[in-house]
Amino acid sequence: MQSLVFTLSPGLELCKVIERMAPEGGVFTLCDSNTASLVYPLMTQDCPYLNNNTLIVTPAGDENKTLAHLSHIWEELQRLGATRHSLLINMGGGMVTDMGGFAAATFKRGMRCVNVPTTLLGAVDASIGGKTGINFGELKNEIGVFAEAESVIISPIYFNTLRKEEFLSGYAEMLKHGLLQSSESIHSLLAKDATRLDNQEMLELLRNNISVKQKIVEQDPTERGLRKALNLGHTFGHAFESWHLKSGSPVPHGYAVAWGLVCALILSHMHLKFDATLLRDVAKYVERNYGAPQLRCSHYNELVDLMRHDKKNVNATHIQFTLLKAPGKPETGHEAKEDDIKITLDLMRDLMHV
Numbered sequence: 001m002q003s004l005v006f007t008l009s010p011g012l013e014l015c016k017v018i019e020r021m022a023p024e025g026g027v028f029t030l031c032d033s034n035t036a037s038l039v040y041p042l043m044t045q046d047c048p049y050l051n052n053n054t055l056i057v058t059p060a061g062d063e064n065k066t067l068a069h070l071s072h073i074w075e076e077l078q079r080l081g082a083t084r085h086s087l088l089i090n091m092g093g094g095m096v097t098d099m100g101g102f103a104a105a106t107f108k109r110g111m112r113c114v115n116v117p118t119t120l121l122g123a124v125d126a127s128i129g130g131k132t133g134i135n136f137g138e139l140k141n142e143i144g145v146f147a148e149a150e151s152v153i154i155s156p157i158y159f160n161t162l163r164k165e166e167f168l169s170g171y172a173e174m175l176k177h178g179l180l181q182s183s184e185s186i187h188s189l190l191a192k193d194a195t196r197l198d199n200q201e202m203l204e205l206l207r208n209n210i211s212v213k214q215k216i217v218e219q220d221p222t223e224r225g226l227r228k229a230l231n232l233g234h235t236f237g238h239a240f241e242s243w244h245l246k247s248g249s250p251v252p253h254g255y256a257v258a259w260g261l262v263c264a265l266i267l268s269h270m271h272l273k274f275d276a277t278l279l280r281d282v283a284k285y286v287e288r289n290y291g292a293p294q295l296r297c298s299h300y301n302e303l304v305d306l307m308r309h310d311k312k313n314v315n316a317t318h319i320q321f322t323l324l325k326a327p328g329k330p331e332t333g334h335e336a337k338e339d340d341i342k343i344t345l346d347l348m349r350d351l352m353h354v
């Protein structure tokens with residue numbers, strides 16, 4: 001099982017983890033071009049095992065999560081003399097932990113790795129649960145394996161250099177976890193001004209929030225059933241994300257997820273009687289912090305088509321959703337008719353004043 005370390009002194013904790021793991025083949029670090037300058041120098045102060053000679057830097061941005069850059073990481077590991085007994089530290093957002101996790105899982109048939117997520121989205125989602133991989137042939141996360149990092153060092157101290165949109169994007173996944181956990185959990189997240197939390201408050205929030213994903217992943221590591229609950233808001237969300245991308249105005253993943261959560265709760269209200277007051281509260285919070293997608297009725301068919309082609313849909317004629325009966329009570333594999341999806345979009349526009 002993946003060990004999670006929550007700390008305000010990540011360098012010291014990383015040092016202890018490395019000492020415990022005692023890698024015989026040396027310690028290597030993967031950063032992207034941003035975390036190499038913003039995070040790595042802070043960590044080296046407290047952790048002498050990190051060494052500039054074994055730092056591998058890959059260009060920042062999801063568009064660089066490619067075979068060419070993965071190949072460069074393998075080449076660097078080889079050139080620097082890494083062995084199967086070495087340790088790779090993936091220090092960055094989800095792009096770095098996805099690609100670094102895959103590089104570690106495949107180099108010399110697998111070396112151990114530790115994740116140090118440096119974005120909120122990375123901390124609450126991407127660095128946990130063992131999904132690793134790269135984009136391929138224009139498809140996201142097309143090639144990869146399930147391979148958990150042995151340890152994940154989670155700390156909010158890096159988040160103050162994140163752009164506000166990056167931070168809020170991660171907070172949307174926290175709202176998703178809150179909804180999957182309990183009424184108390186989602187209400188407490190909605191009561192906070194996400195961008196004004198201090199480090200100690202954020203650390204406690206992370207500890208509780210990440211346990212939601214961790215518990216689900218423990219029960220269903222390879223997404224055969226229960227793990228699909230984590231797709232809450234993502235069928236609509238991926239459609240909004242692709243639609244924005246195609247129209248030349250991309251939005252951060254978490255913004256699309258936040259809008260997707262509102263739609264999933266509307267559908268949950270229609271099909272499973274999810275509480276209308278909580279639905280309104282979530283919609284209000286989302287509108288205030290993330291705005292709303294500027295949809296018109298004439299866009300609905302395109303969105304439905306995008307949902308049909310979402311790779312999470314086993315059968316393209318029936319679009320599947322994860323819905324909620326109530327906070328903490330997800331139902332996966334719920335099918336909805338095209339008409340219900342369009343009514344949902346109508347109601348979302350009403351609720352969010354589009």
Ligand SMILES: NC(=O)c1ccc[n+]([C@@H]2O[C@H](COP(=O)([O-])OP(=O)(O)OC[C@H]3O[C@@H](n4cnc5c(N)ncnc54)[C@H](O)[C@@H]3O)[C@@H](O)[C@H]2O)c1
Nearest residue numbers: 034060062093094095118119121122125126131158161162
């Ligand atoms: N494996 C999973 O389960 C899973 C889950 C969700 C998302 N993902 C993947 O995660 C990626 C998205 O993650 P992300 O949002 O962290 O993206 P990212 O890693 O691309 O980081 C976003 C931007 O923030 C920069 N950055 C990182 N840390 C920073 C810091 N402390 N201060 C300032 N800037 C910093 C990065 O250089 C980058 O420019 C996608 O590739 C997605 O497919 C994977």
Ligand SMILES: [Zn+2]
Nearest residue numbers: 173234253257
């Ligand atoms: Zn997501």
